[in-house]
Amino acid sequence: MKLLVTGGAGFIASNYIRYVLSAHPGYRVINLDKLTYAGNLENLKDIEASDRYTFIKGDIGDGELLRKIEFDAIINFAAESHVDRSILDAQPFLQTNVIGTCSLLEIARQRGCVFLHISTDEVYGSTPEGAFNEASPLLPNSPYAASKASSDLLVRSYMETHDLKAMITRCSNNYGPYQFPEKLIPLVILNALNRKPIPVYGDGMNVRDWIYVMDHCRAVDAVFHNGATGEIYNIGSRNERPNIEIVKLILRKVSEKLGLNEGDLMDLITFVKDRKGHDRRYAIDPAKIERDVRWKPEMDFEKGITKTIEWYISNKEWWQRILTREYMEYYTTQYGERLKT
């Protein structure tokens, strides 16, 4: 099997490629990635020499390039993925998440190959109670979520119109090694290690369902092998937590690692102006994947957070290089302003 994995230099897909190469010794992986600010080939340093792995720098929207690549199936992780950036400028989100996905669908249709589309629980929007299942309406609230919902609908249209063999997964919030430090969990860990203010949006009571990245990778692999084409699968961990609880947990654990008193880092918590259109609560029901694909998350949340903190402590060079790049400019405009309020 020759898998075309898109966005493989990002957080989740780099973990996924590492997983696939070790779980399926007969598989080859081609990683197609544009290397945006979020793409980092250092995420794959340990496997880059493997003769079963090939990297191609390119855009998923480049149809001419896609026609030159040989593969048997596509797993599409590539996306603009950060909600705050989509609020500042929605255009790149539409370009990659919608138009780019359309180019991949076209080549998959021409080749008649399987297309697994990695989507998100954000497409369902927010709910004060209960949990969304795969038949729930799509009510995205941020430009990021709207672009992902649009791509899901395009995938559906290719299945209906062209009989494309496709599947869609919708996962909740991931955390773990190699996550770009603009997202909540790595941001809190690094700001704690660097004694910087930790911006908590609004009242800190927004709720997310957190899943360890390797559990998500196993779920994607299970759907690829055991899922039914034409189907959508929610991937969640039944692990809902308000943001402030996560922040305090991380600060307690980082203090412990650094030999500080439990409360020593708590003063870093800084409540800031809320994200525009901030979804209050995401909640999905993962019963279908558990029942039909026989997958379950394995990582206990506290253990996963400890493992993640340890990874960031032992991989200082990885994040120090990121913090000196263009990201700092964005960070200063985005958070510098908020921290003043």
Ligand code: NAD
């Ligand atoms: P990420 O931002 O860390 O990585 C995205 C990768 O895509 C980067 O390597 C980037 O260079 C690449 N990319 C962007 N535009 C491209 C283009 N036009 N052509 C080729 N490559 C391009 O993202 P992530 O957090 O790893 O998310 C991966 C996927 O999973 C996304 O589709 C996202 O919507 C979805 N998802 C993420 C989460 C989460 O919590 N992070 C949860 C559910 C679903």
Ligand code: DAU
């Ligand atoms: O639910 C899945 C989605 O999870 C994915 O589709 C997205 O790609 C991914 O970025 C993530 O979106 P969120 O907006 O939920 O993640 P983020 O880490 O940006 O924020 C998590 C919560 O923490 C959210 O309620 C906003 C809040 N937050 C975030 C940051 C970066 C803060 O309070 N302070 C912060 O500095």
